[in-house]
Amino acid sequence: MQRELYEVEKDRFDLKDSSLYHLQGTWPKDHKPEAVLDGEKLPAAISAQERVSALERFKDLDLVNGERVQMEIKLPDLEGKKKLVVYAVKGGKRIQWFAVSAAQLYRKQGKPQYFIESIEVESAEKICRVRGWAAFNRPLTIRLEDRSRKEIPCEITRLKRVDVQNQYQETEIDEKSGFFFEFHYDNVKEFYIVFEAGNVRTLRLVHLQPQKRLAEKAAVYFRKGSRYMKLHGAAALTGKVFGKVMNRKNRPVDYSKWIVKHLPDKAELAEERKTKFSWNPKFSIVIPLYKTPEKYLQQLVDSIEAQTYGNWELCLSDGSGVDSPLTDYLAGLEKSDERIRVIRNDQALQIAENTNAAMEAATGDFIVFADHDDEMTSDALFQCVKALNENPEIEVLYSDEDKMSMDGHKFFQPHFKPDFNIDLLCTVNYICHLFVVKKEIVDQIGMLKKEFDGAQDYDFVFRCVEAAGREKIHHIPRILYHWRCHEDSTAENPESKMYAFDAGARAIKAHYDRIGVPVEIEKGEYLGLYRTKFLWEEKPLISIIIPNKDHIDDLKRCIDSIEEKATYRNYEYVIVENNSTEDETFAYYKELEASNPKAHVVYWDGIFNYSAINNFGASHAKGEYLLLLNNDTEIISPDCLEQLLGYCMRPDVGAVGARLYYEDDTVQHAGVVIGFGGIAGHCFVQQKRDATGYCHRIICAQDYSAVTAACMMVKREAFDKVHGLSEEFQVAFNDIDFCLRLGKAGYLVVYNPYAELYHYESKSRGLEDTPEKVARFNREIASFEKHWPEILRDGDPYYNPNLTLESQDFSLKRI
Template sequence: MDRLFNVQIARFHLEHRDCYVLQGICEGDEITGKNIFAYMDRERLPVKVTDLSGIEVRKKYLAKGLEIDREYFIWIKLPKEIGSYKKLSVFQKVEEEQKQIYRLPASNLLKQQNEVNFCVDAISESAGGKMSVSGWAASKDPYQIEVQDKKGTRIEAEIKFHQRVDLAGNFPEGHLCSQAGFQLEYQKPASSKVKITVSASGLKSGYTVGSSAAGKAGQPSYFTKGMAYLKRNGLERAIKRTIEKVMRVDLHIEENYGKWRKKHFISREELEEQRRTKFERRPLISIVVPLYKTPIPYLKEFVESIQNQTYENFELCFSDGSGEDSPLTDTLNELQKKDSRIKVIYTKRQMQISENTNCAIQIATGNYIAFADHDDLLAPNALFECVKAVNENPRIDVLYTDEDKITMNGKEYFQPHFKSDFNIDLLCSMNYISHLFVVKKELLKQVGCLRQEFDGAQDYDFILRCVEQAKEICHIPKALYHWRAHKDSTAENPESKLYAFEAGKRAVQAHYDRLGIEAVVTNGEYLGLYKTRFVIPNEKPLISIIIPNKDHSADLDKCVQSILTKSAYPNIEFIIVENNSTEKETFAYYSKLEAEHPCVHVVCWKDVFNYSGINNFGVRHAKGDYLLFLNNDTEIINNGCLEEMLGYCMRPDVGAVGARLYFEDNTIQHAGVIIGFGGIAGHAFIGSMREDNGYFSRIICAADLSAVTAACMMVKRSVFEEAGGFDESLQVAFNDIDFCLKIRALGKLVVYNPYAELYHYESKSRGYEDTPDKVQRFNREANRFLAKWPDILEKGDPYYNVNLSLDKADFSLKV
C-alpha cells in the first residue's frame, strides 16, 4: 500500500441517501477535508472527513495483515440529479498533485442508492435439502426478508435476527438497527435457484442462491466470492487472487523473495570471516548422497556447492545406484582424483533409494551425517552454521535448517520454507523438516539406517525415528538448502506418487506404534498431509464445559444446543458461570435449561467482571478430568469436535488443545496464537478465507504452538491445577496466552487442532475496547504480561520463524 488513501468500503449513508461514504486507510499523509476532492464530472462536491482510531481498529486491520491504527471516513454530498452525470471521481492531493483514489459510474451510484447495505456471509445445505443462509443487513430501521423461487413464488422460511456488534465500526453514523444479523432456513425447492430479497425503509436488495451455492463447509460459491473480489479490487488483483487460490501459491511472497534474498544474502566478507573461524570442536561431517543416473551438470553443480563450504572438515560420500555401465563413472572418478574428500561406492545392480543411501552411509566416517539429494545445492555457510550450533550446545543430536527451491537453470530462488522450531505434531502432519537434515553418528547407529519398506517416504520414517531418541534437536532458521525444481509447473501428478504418500502415512503410524500411543493415521486434506485420530477409551472421561455468561441467552442457547445436538460424546457437563446478568429472560432460560438437561449447572459469580476469576471459579464447581473453556458466543460446527480436542489432550505430553475458529463471514478468527504479533501476541492467519491452507498448510495441519485462545481451549485438570489456573490480575486481556505459557513452562505441549471447528461471534458479549477505562485497563494488563514473559518476547516465538513478519498475521516475509 502506498501513500494514497486505500478504499476498503464504498456505500451510502444509512439515513441520508444523498451522502456517499468511502471508508479506508492511508499509510501516508493524514487525510483531511483539505486534501480530498470529489467531483461529479467536473462539478466539485462538498466533502467531510472523520476518523476512528484505537485498539479495535488495530485488531481489525491486523486481521488483514496491516499495521493500522486509524481508519478514515470520507463523506461526500451528492447532487440531486445523479442520473444527469456520468461519473463520480475522488482525488487526493499529494505533493501539489491530485491523484485519483476512487471512480464509479453514475449508473452504479443510482443503483446503489436504492439498495440496502446487505451481505451474505455463509450458505450451507444439510441432509434432506434444508438450506441455511446467514448474513447481515445495515439499515436504520428493522428490515424484512423474503425468499422466492425462480418463478417468484414465496418460499416459507424460518428467519432469526440477532445482534451484530462487530458492524458498529463500519457505520459510525450510529443508526444501525439492533438486530442487524440474520439466519434463515428453508427447504430447497425443485427449481434449485432461490432469490433472497431484503427490504428496509423503501430500499431493496436481492441475492440469488444457485444450485451450487453451498460450497465447502457451507460457504458462498467461489464465483460469487470472485465477482465480489473483482468488484472491490479490480481485474489485476482479482486475477492474482485467482492464481493464488487455484495454485495454492502466495504470489506476494514469490514476488518479494528475490528482493528479500538480496537484502539478507551472506556477504563475501562474512564468508571469509567464517573460513577464518577456529572452532573448539571440529567434527567431521559426512554428506551422504545416493546417485542414480544424475545429469552430469547438476552433479557438478552440487559438488561445487559442497566444495565452496566455509567449513572444510567434511567428506562427500556418494553411492552410485545407477547399475552396471553407469553414465556417472568417469565423472565420479575425475572428481575423486581432484578432491580426496570425495568417496564413492559402486554396485553392479540398480538400487532403490533406501538401499542406495545406506550404502553411502556405510562408507561415512564422520561424527555427523548430513543427507542431501544428488541434484540440489547447499548454501556456502550450511555446514558452518551446523558446526557453530554444535559448539554452542554439544548435546545436539539432530539439526535441520530452512530451505527454498531453485529453478532448474539455477538462476532463481523461490518458495522459501521458513520453518518452526521442533514441532512434533506438525511433523506428524507433514514432513516439514525435510532438508537439510543432519544427525549425530551415534544416534544413527542407535535407530538404524533407512528402511526399504518405507521407500518414497524413507526420509520421513528415518527423521521420526531420530527425533524420538534425540536428546536435543536444533533448528537453524536460515535457508541453507536449495531444492532444485521446476518453478512454473505443478510438478508431477501427485497421483503418480501415491505409493510415497501411502508410505508416509505408514511412517507416522509406525511412530505412534513405537511410542505405544493408540492412534489411527489417515490422509489429510491434500496428499502429503496426514491426520491423526487418537483412540479414546471405552470408558469416556468426563469433560466439564465451562461457559461464562452475562445475559445474551440466545447466544448461549446456540452454543449449548450446538453441542447437545451435534456432538455424540456421551460424558459431558456444562458449568455456566452467571456473571451479573440483568435481564429476567436470562434467568428464566437458566431454569429451563437446567430442568431439561441434568448435565447443565448454573453457578453465580457475584464479583465484578474478571475473565480469569470467572473461569477459575467455574473450575471449582467442575467434576471433570478435562476442562473445556468455551465462550458463550461460539458454536461448534463438526460433530467430532469434542473428540478431536480430547484425543490430543489425553496424551501425557500435552497440556492444552485449541481449535480452528471462524468469524460469521467464514474467515479465520483463530488458527493458533503467535507471540509477538502486533507487539505482544495475536491470532495466526486471522482474516484468511476459510478455504485457505495458510503458509505451507499451517492452517489445516495440527501443530504445537506457544498458545491458543481460551474462547475454545481444552485443558487437563491436573495441568490446570499444576499451572495455578488463570492469572486473576489479568482481568480481560492476555490471560489465556499467559496461561498457555505457564503450561509450556511445565514442559507440556499446547496443540492447535484444525479438525475441531467452531464459529466465534467475537465481542458480542462484552462489546469493544472503546472507553478510556477499558483502554487504560488493556494497557495495564499488557504491561503485566510483558513483565512476566520477557524472554519469549525478546527471543521470539519458537514456533514462528524469525524471518517472517510480526506485523502481519499471514506469515509474510519480514521486510
C-alpha cells in the same frame, strides 16, 4: 486533523418491503441524515451498524471522526423520478454522502441482490475466480452466460454465510448465500453472472480484457478521489495519493531479492573460513545416486567443495547398477578430492538401501543428508558447527530451505520452519532438508528401512527425533539448502510419487505405535499432508466451562450447537454466571437446569476477572478435561469435542485449541504467535475460510506457544499443576500466559484445525474504551513483559525470525 473518506459500502432493497432502501457505510460523527429525491425530503432513519465484519473492524482502526452506520430510507414510487441524494448535515452545513439515479434504483428494486467480494483474473492461465454472495426471498439460481445470453458451463460452489443471513433480518434467505467459481476461459472477452428466481433476474457483467478491467478500476479510483477532494480539498487529495505511492509497507516482499541480501557475501564467507572452533566435528555427507545427470551432480559437488567449513567427507553411493553411466565421472571425482568417497554397487538399488550403502561408508561424527541434484549454501556446514559449539548436547539439526529452478539461477517458495514441532511433523514432513544427525544416534536406531521407500527419510526422521528427545533437536533459521525442482520431483509434481505418500502415512503410524498411542492416519486435504485420528478407548467426562453475563441468545446458540451437533456425549456444562442484570437471563438458567441434567449454573459475585471466573468454574467441574469456551461461539464440526480430546488425552499435551471463524467466514484464530502486535496475536486473521495459509499452516495440526481460551481444552491435571489461569491478568493475555506456563511445565499446546467453530466476538464485555480499562490493559501488558521477557526478546520458537511480526500472515520480514 485526520482526513477520512465517508462512503456507502453496501446498499440494498428490503426483501420484504421493496420501498425500503438500506445503506451501510462510514459516516461523520454527530451529523444528521437528509435524504432528498428530486428536491423532496424523504424519511431517513440512521443507527449504529449492528453487525460489523472482521474486515470492517480492521479498517475502522483508522476511523477517528467517523463511525459505521446503517440507514433506512422510505422511497416513493420511482417512476419518472431522477436522482436520490443523501447528505450528512451539521450546523447548517451539508456534506453529500451518497447519490444514485432513480433509474438505477428502479432496475434493482424487487430483484435478486448480490455483492461481488473479489474478482481475480489470471490472464496467462486464462482463469477467472469470483467470490461473493447473493440473496432473495425466493430460491435463487446462479449461472454464467456469454454476450449472446448462451449459458456457459461452470461449477458454482454455494457457501454458508452467517453474516449475510444476519444482514437480512426481515426475511429468511438461503443459508448458502455465498458463492465461488473458477471459470477457465479461452476466447471469451466478457461474461455475465446471472442471479435468477423464477422470471426475475439480475445480471453482473465481468470483463476479462486487461484494458477493460483497468478502466473499471480507474473509474472506481476516480469516483473515490472526486469524493475525497470534495470533502477535503485538492491539496489533501494530492497528499493522500503521494502517501499511497510512497507507502511500500503493505507490498509483498520479493523473495528473489530477499535471498540475495540474506546469503553471505564473499567477505562474510572469507571470515567464516578463518574462524577457529574449539570443537571441529567431521560431517559425512551421504548421497544416493541413480543415473544422475552429471551437470546437476557436479553443481551439488561444487556447492559442497565451496563449504567454508572444511572437515567433511562426501559419500556417494551409485545405485545405478552394473552399467552405470556415472562410472567414469565418479572415478574422476574420487581422484579430484580425497574427501570424496564412491561406493559402487553391482546391482540397481532402491533409495533406502542405496542411502544405507553411503551411510555404511561414513566415518564422520555427524551424518548429513542431501539429494543427488540439489545444492547446499556455502555456509551450511559452518552454521551447523557453529550451533554445535554453542551447544555440544545437540544431536539433531535441521535448517530452512527453498526451491531452485533447473538452471540453478532462480530461488523461490522458501520454507521458513518453526523450531522442533512434533505435531506439525505428524502432519507433514516439514523438516526435510538440511537434515543432520549424530552418528551415535544412527548406530542406536539403525539405518533407513526399505519398507518405507518413498518416505524412508520421513520414517528415519521420526526415529532420530524420538531417540534424541526434543531438548537435543536444533533448528537453524537460515536457508542452507536449495531443492531443485523438475517434473518428476515431489517438490513440484506430488502426483508423480503417490507411493511416497502412502509410505508417509505408514511412517507416522509407526511413530505412534512406538510411543504407544493408538491412532489411525488419514491423508489430508493435499498430498503430503496427513490427519491423525486418535483411537482412545476411554470416553472421559469433559467439563465445558462457559462464563456468561446476560446475552442469553449467545449462550443458547452456543449450547444448542453442542446439543444438536456434537457426536461426543460425555460432558457437563458449568455456566459461570457473572453479574447479569436481566430477568430473562435467570429465567433461562432455571429452564436450562430443569430441562438439561448436564447443565449446572454457578454464581460468581466478584468483579469481572476472566481468569478468576474460569478458575471458579473449574473448581466446580467434575471432568478430567476442561473445555474453556466463550458464550459467543458455535461449533461447526460435529466431531469438534473428539478432535480436541484426541490430542488432549496424549500424556505430553496440556492444552488444545481450535480453528475459529468470524461470522463472515474469515479466520479469527489459527494459533497464537508471541510477538504479533508487540505482545501476542492470532495467526492468519481475516484469511478466507478456504485459505490454507503459508505452507498450509492453517490446515495443519501443530504445536504453538499458545492458543486462545475462547475455545481451549485443558487436561485437568495440567490445569492444576500450573494453578489455573493467573488472576493477575484480569482481561488480556491470561490465556497466553497460561499456555506459556503449561509449556514451561513440559506440556505441549496443540492447535487442531479440524475442531472448527464460529466465534462471534466478546459482545458482553465491550471495548477498552475508558481511561480505567486502558490503564488496566497497559498494566497487563507490563505484567506480561515482566513475566516473559525471554520469549519477547528471543522470538517465538514456533514461528521463524525471517517472517514478519508486522502482519499475521507469515509473510517475509522486510529487507
